[in-house]
Amino acid sequence: MKKEFKKFCEDIRLTPNQNEDAKTKYTGVCKTLHKKYYNSEYDGKTKFLFGSYKTKTNIRPLSEMQDVDVLFKIPQETFDKFDDFESNGQSSLLQEIKGVLEKTYSTTEKVSGWGKVVLVKMAEGTHNVEVLPALENEDGTFTIPNSADGGSWESFDPRKQVNEFITSNDNTNSLTAGLGRMMKSWKRNTSSMVFSSYELLGDVMAYMETEFAQGAEYDDYHEVVKNFFDYLKQNCNDEDRKRHVKTAYDRAIKAIEFMDNDKPKEASEEWRKIFGDKFPKVKENPKKESAYAAPIVNPVSPWSKLS
Numbered sequence: 001m002k003k004e005f006k007k008f009c010e011d012i013r014l015t016p017n018q019n020e021d022a023k024t025k026y027t028g029v030c031k032t033l034h035k036k037y038y039n040s041e042y043d044g045k046t047k048f049l050f051g052s053y054k055t056k057t058n059i060r061p062l063s064e065m066q067d068v069d070v071l072f073k074i075p076q077e078t079f080d081k082f083d084d085f086e087s088n089g090q091s092s093l094l095q096e097i098k099g100v101l102e103k104t105y106s107t108t109e110k111v112s113g114w115g116k117v118v119l120v121k122m123a124e125g126t127h128n129v130e131v132l133p134a135l136e137n138e139d140g141t142f143t144i145p146n147s148a149d150g151g152s153w154e155s156f157d158p159r160k161q162v163n164e165f166i167t168s169n170d171n172t173n174s175l176t177a178g179l180g181r182m183m184k185s186w187k188r189n190t191s192s193m194v195f196s197s198y199e200l201l202g203d204v205m206a207y208m209e210t211e212f213a214q215g216a217e218y219d220d221y222h223e224v225v226k227n228f229f230d231y232l233k234q235n236c237n238d239e240d241r242k243r244h245v246k247t248a249y250d251r252a253i254k255a256i257e258f259m260d261n262d263k264p265k266e267a268s269e270e271w272r273k274i275f276g277d278k279f280p281k282v283k284e285n286p287k288k289e290s291a292y293a294a295p296i297v298n299p300v301s302p303w304s305k306l307s
Contacts, residue, residue: 026049
C-alpha cells in the first residue's frame with residue numbers, strides 16, 4: 001500500500017497556509033507581551049517555540065483543541081516581582097499575562113489562564129495559542145510557574161526535548177516526524193484513549209532507536225506502524241491504553257494479511273479503522289485472470305509442409 005500510505009502522510013500534514021496562520025497567531029501574541037514587558041522592538045528573541053509546531057508533527061484537519069505551544073521570556077524584574085509574593089505569585093503572573101492579552105484579544109476570542117499557561121482561543125478553524133511565561137536561566141533552561149497547590153516554580157528544558165527530536169528525525173530521514181503524525185491521527189481517531197503528545201513522541205523516538213533507525217520507504221510503512229504498535233504493547237504500563245494499542249495492533253496484522261492476499265480494499269478498511277477517514281479508501285480489488293485460461297496457440301494447417 002505504498003501509494004495509500006504516501007497520500008495519507010501528505011494529507012495529514014499542515015498546508016502552507018495553515019503553517020502561516022500558526023506563525024501569525026503566535027507572533028501576534030508574543031508581540032503583544034513584548035510591548036508590555038520590554039522597551040524595544042520585537043525581533044522574536046523573547047519567544048521560544050516548542051511542542052508540535054516546532055517539531056512539525058501537528059496534523060490536519062485542525063481541531064478546536066489544537067494549540068501552538070510558545071514560551072514567552074519574561075524579564076528578571078518581572079519574575080522577581082511575582083517571586084516576592086507571599087502567596088501564589090505564579091497564579092498572579094498568569095493572571096497578569098491574561099489581562100495583557102485580553103486587551104488585544106477581546107472580541108471573538110477568549111483568553112484563559114490556569115496551571116502553567118495562558119490560552120488564547122482564536123476563531124474556529126484557526127490556531128489557538130498556548131503561551132507559557134518563563135524566566136530564561138544561564139544554562140539555557142527555563143523557570144516556569146505552576147499555580148497548582150498554592151503555587152511553585154518548576155524547571156523546564158524545552159531545548160533538550162526539541163534537540164532530541166531533531167536528532168532522531170535527521171537520523172531516520174524524517175521518519176520520526178512521519179510516524180509521529182500518523183500516530184497522532186490514530187490518537188485522534190481513538191477518542192477515549194488518554195495519551196499526551198509529549199509521551200507519544202517520546203515513545204516514537206525510543207522506538208526509532210530500536211527499529212528503522214535509518215528510516216524507511218513508503219513500501220515499508222505498514223511494517224513500521226505494525227511494529228510500533230507491538231513496541232507499545234510490550235512497553236505500556238497503562239492497562240486502558242494497552243487495550244487500545246492491542247486493538248490497533250490486531251487491526252494492523254489483519255490489514256497486512258489482506259495485503260499479502262492481494263486484497264487492498266479490505267486492507268484499506270482496516271487501516272481506516274486505525275487512522276480514520278484520512279487514510280485513502282481502496283474501492284475495489286484487482287481483477288484476477290482465470291487460472292484455467294488456456295494459452296492461445298496458432299494451429300498448424302493440415303496441408304502445411306513439415307520439415
